[in-house]
Amino acid sequence: MxxxxxxxxxxxxxxxxxxxxxxxxxxxxxxxxxxxxxxxxxxxxxxxADRAAILKLVEIEILNELEAYLRRETKGGTPKARLTAMAGAYRRFGRTAPNRYKAIYSGNAFNDPEIRAACLFSAQPLFEELKAAGIAEARMLPLSRTLVAFLHGFVLMEIGNAFNLGGSIEEAFDSSLETILREIA
The missing domain is CATH 1.10.10.60 (Homeodomain-like)
Incomplete structure (x- = not known):
């Protein structure tokens, strides 16, 4: 037995x-x-089965939390205000728990349909806000990729203390975000 x-x-x-x-x-x-x-x-x-299977569970759980956090923290009277709030929430999510944040976007989404589904699920609030902003279907994926790439890179650099050339990090974040969201009223 x-x-x-x-x-x-x-x-x-x-x-x-x-x-x-x-x-x-x-x-x-x-x-x-x-x-x-x-x-x-x-x-x-x-x-x-292996370490990757454990990390997969952790990554999916964190991506699900990210989706809920973005929904909870996205506020504002205009699409641009809501997208700006969402970007700030995303940044806080990463800065609040850097080690947790480092577990997402492992690159396994290319190989694992469950991780890919979790990545898409976590992006749903962004897609919904872009649609509400009147972004054409053909522009939604490129714009969301640009925004997520910016946010992910910015958060990784920020939690890695890579911004050491001087100047205001807040100003850099705000002006970069403004550039990305310039087509949204």
Whole structure:
């Protein structure tokens, strides 16, 4: 008769998430997870095929949280005001928990349909606001890509302390965002 599991997949995912938030995605190893869970590393394979499977769960959970956060924080009387608020919320999401933020956009969306679906889900508030702003269907994807690329790069540089040439980071963020959103009233 097999021994009962000491921990569940949900508990392990929660522990994995804690490791990522505390130390970043690179700190999540099978050994570190097993040690944190108080089990032997081979026991993890009853729940996960490999480290990538654990990171996938964490990434999808964070992308879902991002979607909810953007919806909750997007306010304003005009499409441009709402998009500006959304961009600020996105930036706060990354700055508030840098290690959590570093776990998203792993690049696995190209290979994994579940991560791709989570990426698209997290982008739905942006697509909805662009549509509400009257952006033509043909412009929505290019504009959303430009905005997300800017926000992601800006957040990564900011949490990595890469803005060290002087000047106001707030002014750089605001003027760049204004340039990207110039076609929106």
């Amino acid at each position: 097999p021994t009962p599991a000491k921990t569940s997949t949900i508990q392990l995912a929660s522990i994995a998430r804690g490791l990522v938030e505390a130390q970043g995605p690179d700190a999540l190893t099978m050994g570190a997870l097993a040690q944190s869970a108080g089990i032997k590393p081979p026991s993890l394979y009853k729940h996960f």
